[in-house]
Amino acid sequence: MTWGKVTTFVVLYLALCYLALASIGAPDQVSLLWPASGLALAFALRYGLIWCLPLAVALFLFHSLFEREPGLLTVVSIGANVGGLVAALLYLRWRGEERMLSIRGGFLLLQAAMLMSLVSGLVGIGGLGLIGDPAGNLFWPSVLQWALGDLLGIVCITPATLLALSRTRESVEAAAELDYAGARGKLLWLVLLTLSLLLIFMSGFGRSSYVLGLSVVPVALVVWSAIRLPPIWTAFGNAVTGLAIANMIGLGLSGFEPPTEMTDRLYLLVFLVLLALFPMILMASTHEIRKSSRQLFHRATTDIDTGLPNRTAFEVTARGLLDSTGAPWTLGYLDFDHFTLVNDTASHAAGDALIKAVASLLGTSLYPGDRVFRIGGDEFALLFQCQGREAELRAERVLRAVESFRTGWDGHILSTTASIGLATLKPGQGDYAQLLSQADAACFTAKELGGNRLCIADQNSAALQDRTDAMQWAVRIRQALNQNLFELHCQDIRTLGDGAGQGRHFEILLRLREPGSGRLLPPGLFIPAAERFQLGPKIDRHVIDLVLGWMEAHPAEARTVSACAINLSAGSMQDESFAPFLRERLSRSSFPAYKIIFEITETSAMHDLAHAQALIAELRRLGCRFALDDFGSGFCSFKYLQTLDVDIFKIDGGFVRDMQTSELSQSVIRAITEIAHVLKKTTVAEHCETEELGTQLRALGVDKVQGFGIHRPQPIDDYFAA
Template identity: 50%
Template sequence: MLPLMRDRARPIWTSVLLLALYIAAGGYSTQMMGGPGEVVLFWPAAGIGLAAVVRYGLRWAPLVPLGVLGVHLLFDPVPMLFLAYSMAANLLGVLAGAALILRGPAPEPMSVRFGLRGVAGGGVMSAVSALVGTTGMVHAGMLPPGDWPWAAGRWLLADLLGVTSIAPAVLLASLPASRRGRLPSGDYAPEGERLAWNVALAASFLLMGWGASLGGYYALGLVALPLAVLVWSAIRFTPLHTAMGIAVTMLLVSAVAGFGLAGFPPPQAPVDGLNLLGFLIVVSVLPMTLSVAMYQQRSASHRLQQRADTDALTGLASRDAFERRVKAALADVSAPPMALAYLDLDHLKLINDTASHAAGDELIRGVAGLLEAHRHPDDLLARTGGDEFALLLRNCAPMVAEDRVRVLLRAIEGYRQGWGRQMLATTASAGVVAFLPGQAEYAQLLSQADAACFTAKEQGGNRVCMARPDAGDLLDRTAAMRWVVRLRESLEHKALALHCQSIVPLQPGLESGRHFEVLLRIRDPHSGEELMPGRFMPAAERFHLGTRIDREVLAMTLDWLDAHPGQAESVSTCCINLSGDALADEGFLAFVAERLRRSRFPGGKLCFEVTETSAVRDLARAQRFIGQLRSLGCRFALDDFGAGFCSFNYLRSLDVDYFKIDGSFVRDMDSSPMAEAVVRSINEIAHVLDKRSIAEHTESERQRRALAAMGVDYAQGHALDRPAPIADYFARPFPEPAR
């Protein structure tokens, strides 16, 4: 059994003060007694004694019999026999009550659970004290034996009222602020409301007295007025404030009732005294219980807010907390120039993959501590993502901000984190944007800093990139990021639209049936506008969304053809573009195989188009990719052929069926002999390699005739067919092949 808090040394004046309070409270109570054989109506000294022992430990229990002795010597002389009983009754009661309250682990005083345990301990204390004390009154001849039950009941309730109304105030006032449950001042009512509350409490006392002076049997019901004010305190103020209010109220109400003031008749019959005490105990318990419950709710909310504002791994500010503080700084137009920095660790994925994610987390934690140690004292640091950090650099021009961040990057570069037998190390890239408070928005600044950080990574990492309004690459990066957001939204909302455009034979004897290319459009969810691929595909490929779009286009195409078997029968070749990322995605091969297995559309009618530059980037991987899809029956076309001016030597390694001549050469045929020569050469090489040629962007009848005269096999463009939604495309006749 331990006190609520160990104290190495308690000043003597605390002991003297508590003893003086005990004697004064006892003397106050004895003044309301009608005679030497009467039990007091209210014993606030019980609350003082129990609070002292609970607060400081059992070694303070002797304070109680000393206080009882002082009360009887100064205010209430009694026979020596009863004096011994009285001192023993209060001492044994305090010991029993404190034993119940302090059993087991030291409880947290600012909790409803401790309050209920305190009421239970007070009940045990009061019962023990009443049993011993009233027995002593009978033994000393101060009380007829027949009145013992009523006297014992009144003694018990008088002590219990002292515990419920006085002990919380004494206990909370004696605790240090850290144990009293201090919360931020904003969690409680302001000082002006506290003043209004004081006025309201005083007014409730006056109204209670005025109402009682008018007479009536139910004057005690006016206690509801101060009770309402105490409930107000419980909701809006600290538990200590409420406890003090309860103590003052009970002292005043008991005095009014005990002395018969303001029209309140003192209780005459024993049952009247018991009813009054029971009512006052309820009045004192309810506001205190509500106050502690409100404190626990505020405390839990405060802990949750602290948890939300703190990054669990590093202990730094979280992303949300950082955003709030930066927005507050932006609102201060009188503040000096600032800068926002965005840091991203380089190649942390390698550490996660080779040493484990636990090692990566340990490295992030170490880098966070390093940044915290090296940052400027006025700067604000936060972890905003997995391996990403953000800093608000205060009072610094752009060059100063760049220098500060460069110091941080050098510190990260030199940092080493031990992990088992390994030494982990990393570098970081950073983007910085300088600004004046009041002239920028947080979202825009963060976007610019993130774009600058990405540019630093693209330039090799371990460097700082400053974002400037005239930095075209950063603006392009920001625009691409916005496109990615729109693309993700379109994919989530199934806003992709398929169009088709015919690929028409220019030579007789070629395949019959529909030969077409599937073209992608995106319907803007907000405006309904259909967006062309040239606007969004560069951003999709830059941020590795190409494969996801490829999957969606293939799935939508096969779904439509499966749902329209009659139209699917008319298809000879369906061409679908693939992004460069698809060539390196093993999962895409499995997706195609699974999708074709579930489709009635034969794989032999599918032709995948890959660009020349994507194929030659990794020739071996491209050939392996083509070979695996060919095993499913699929065909291939080399798209935009000639645009890369690559060597023709690799063509023997790529097992494709079609060369699609880049449209820029086809468009310039009329005005550029060189363009015409390139088209002719590509067509001849295709035929030498036993491939078919397709001329893209055939925009005029003259170009069509020229291509046919050269021997080009197919043409695609507005001169032959215009793209149309897939349903409209199949609803119209397809262009007739050349005869």
Template identity: 40%
Template sequence: MAVPWDTLRRFALLTGLYFAGAVLATLYLRTPEDVTLFWPSAGVGYAVVVRYGLRWVVIVPAAMALLHALVLPVPAAFLPYSLGSNTLATLLAGWYVHRQRRDLHLEIGDGLLLLRGGVLLGLVSAAIGTVGLVESGMLPPGDSGRGLVLWTLGDVLGITTLAPSLSLLFGREDGAPRMRIRGGEASRRERIAWGATLALCLAAIWIAGRSGNLYALGLVSLPLALLLWAAIRFSPLLAMLATIAVVVFLSLLTGIGLGGFTRPLTLLDSAVLMLLLILISVIPVMLSVSNYEKRSTAIALFRRATLDPLTGLLNRSTFEERAREQLATGDGELALLYLDLDHFKLVNDATSHVAGDDLIRGVADLFATEFERTVLVARTGGDEFAALLPASRAAATASARRLLAAIDALRVPWQAQVLTTTASIGLAFGRAPHVDFDSLLSHADAACFAAKELGGNRMLAAAPDSDEMQVRAATMRSALQVREALDERRFVLYCQPIVDLIAPRPPQRHFEILLRWTDAGGVVRAPAELIAAAERYRLGPRLDRYVVDATLNWLEQHPDAAAMVEHCSINLGGATLVDEEFSDYFAARLRRSNVPTERLCLEITETSVVRDRSRAQRFIGRMRELGCRFALDDFGTGFCSFGYLQDLDVDYLKIDGSFVRDLEHSPLAEAVVRSITDIAHVLDKRTVAEQAQTEAQLDRLRRMGVDYAQGYVFRHPQPIDAFFAAPAA
């Protein structure tokens, strides 16, 4: 099988690099029997096997064979030891690193791991190589200890000098994680000044050595200080390359005896010199990595605090903060685009949230394609996005239309399916001096909601003075009032009787729980607007929890009153009906209560049932197993289909009050009431006429066979305490 050209080219390049390091090391040898003080090839081979894998250790014997054939002949008896010591030690060190951690990063922990592997390489290579020197007669047995120490330190020095920078460079190639090798805090002028200063310091060491100064080597503190400067201010790669230059320069001066310096003559001199060079190669690199790690952590924390983790766009809080700044300082036209995906919940329910996340990322990519990087773009919620555009009305409108078309055309493959979606967009515009961000967002959100109500897949521009915008703003204020009233428990339970038209009984036997709330001034008010706002802003389940809990608490605290109750009706909103958490909560609350569950009747609307029949049926089934009864509220105003009633296990049909009020002058209303009553009796259900106001209406209801009635003709709603204290007339 043919070897790929890229593999051959890499093999040649890496082998040549290892060979060059070995050639450099030969400059330190006075005789063939010497042990070099600096073995750069150890760092090359180590970096190669760590980065590319253990199989690439083949470059070591290839380069060593080339070295001994062309540059450094050795006795035949030593050749296997030379090749084997470097190859086996590099292989073992690479295996050790891969066994500890497969993916390496620019971190202190990984740096220490590489250092441990480098020491292992040096010890193993020195042990095998020293035995070879003695066996081949190149080193007297008495000098084996000296050879072992120098060989080990030479390999370690080569690894600490070259391995970090080569690992960083190799890691930038195909398929490898791309480490950030640029950056740092220094300007180009500072880097030039630093480089000139380093060159002067190295020249000063050379001149001092040439002058015969005994303390010339003490000037090594000057380049070391500059290396520390580089570690703090520059990128890790630049600090590592500078470290290589300084170590090679100092090792050549002292190891070869250039510039007036004397070669180390004893083992102690050599060991001290090599340990000094190792420290010079390690300290700046470790400091640079530590500084880089801290910067990376700070950047990661900043990104986590400001960006949405799924899409990489700004998160809501950061977007609002920067948008407020731009509105405060901007002097041109601005447009706020607010986007909400249509029916996105269906994607999560039909596939999975993982699929939904893929679709969200696809939409985010469309935003990045449409808008420049200078435009503020954010994911503000689960399926909601926003963008603040420094653009005219016409330009912003054109961008919104292109975005709508791109989302409509978006296709995201998911397993055997293709995910699609559409969006609704609201636009709000402003000129300097700009309105505050909350007002602009309110207008854009209102326009987006209106677009969604019209069927979605469209864009609407906000008109702040329109009736629709004013109604929308009022709804938002009502939602805030709901939340505030819930937090401060300012809702009050009221009761209204449901009366048997054939055999009336005390009103406390059968009644409906109604809700009132007290405003900031203490005035009791009807909750119609608040309930509508609660449903719009997903506060319905929380509001219903409050009503259920307050009702059960009152009955538990008044056992004599609770003993009179046969049916206590409690309304549940459409969002509550499909809320699994509410179902679990209600079941647990009933188990803790001493109120018999068969005395509770849960009222649900016809429209909420038809919206999601399967979930509604599951909820009804679970609650009926606990003993609760059910009433279908406002029947006749929704889809009014009798077909699903046979499968819907409810006890009462509550005829909407609009038909009851029109009984006296509308044949159509009478026909609707009669039809509902007849169908209910066929299905063995009972009917309740809502909003009965006159005796004449009651007479007609009795003649048509309606079972129960509720309305002002009997009693206005009363606070629950007053309701149970009133006489049973």
């Protein structure tokens, strides 16, 4: 409570009291409404029970200024008004409702207003009867008239005053200005409301008995404001309309005749209360609906962890910019570099803390007008309100800010770097999916180049085009896995010389049936993309399921198999869950594990030699065998022969193709074969395209051969039917 607020309240209270007295046109009349009660309730709701003291002071000044002999009448008035106010505040505190701009809050406020009016009327009329005032002779009708006058004043004045005093800051829960009519709509409403009140005033000079019917015009405008305008406008319009009509009637203006009978006054007061109450109920209802809609929209478009707009909000914004006209923007696709290291070393909670901290940093690193969205786990979208070199400079500023940022968490100092892909957003050109794909591809290219840098999307860039093609293949691979579009082909691996006819030894080769055209696509088209996007383990498991499923469905053919070679990707070699998966799958299969040979490449094994050897040992215990594919192509092949416990060395096809023209290739093949035999391993020469090559390989001591000159791959059904 400050002296400024107290002075303002007292002045306004006295002004409203004077307005109520001015509406009395004859000595035997009483005021139809008491707007000062609404002012007192609004201030008390805003500032608390202590506001009963300024109310008592205002009432004392009122009776001192406007009554010739205040005396006991002042005491009765103060007791009635303060008593009613205290009763209303205690009731609201007991019910515990603070949201007055809602249906529940509005009805509680109405209940409190009715209680305040009734208590004030009982105390006031009862006090007047005790001091011998004639107004106390008709007790219950007088109490009802007092209460209805106070209630009308509260309905008209309290909402407008309360909203003016609250000065609530715009929040995400409140309805946005865009939900309401604009400046033109507000001005039009204000003009029409003024004209409607003037219409009532001017029409009354015709002495029509039905001029009160015109009150529906300003009331209809207040109802319109409840639907289309902010609450303060509705409350203001309702207050002005209520005061204007009540004073016209009280003063007998515009053809109105003030009611002289108690019954007429009560009927008129009930009518005016209902007339003023309906727009307030509608206002509370529409405001609550708008508020709920804004809350739902905010939750749907906001990331809970960081408070930033989420992917949905980004898509809406980006599509809106694409559909608009104006200057181009630049989309920046930001992704943290090696962020999994933070989760793995410090915990996922630490990773979440770092994301929140960097999200705040991004918001402060942007220029006015630029925007940031969180569109994934550690992925953010930046919209720069510029293009070209200026956008690059802003993106580089963001990268340097992220690089230099440090934050503490549970004794750790957390930091990271980021990569950004830039794509130009041109209004009216392109679409959302294409724009996001370009920026994402550019970001991935920046990460592949080492990270902590930016890359600009350029359709003519070979690296970016390669990335885009790989992304498209990744989508097609996932579709093929879901729709079972992969097919198995088999290629013979034949023994040279003695030992032939010991059963079928073949390698499983994968093909993808292209939807629509029905073409069979070779693995060279999709395996690189699968490895790039870590889809190798999924494909490996799918192939194993297909092979074992076919063998289980064809037991007679399965008995003719001596060795079935299946390629294993580098991802499966590092997958901790692969061995448990294979163990479980073999446990319910009729196809024996010893007939399965997993082919691994030298490069995939060298990636983590200890882990590769551990996996080989574990799968060997299940009965599986191993072949080292493309042997000899690496620099360290011979060094790891004893470390990697494999059964078969598959000699790289490059040496086989060159052996007729290169003595070096012949020497390498001979050396591999001799070392393999010393280690009691088997050798298989790949890419044997002619019978002549087969004869030469046999002379060099190679055990088995594989290639188009021996057997062309066939679908698995055809292979076993041959």
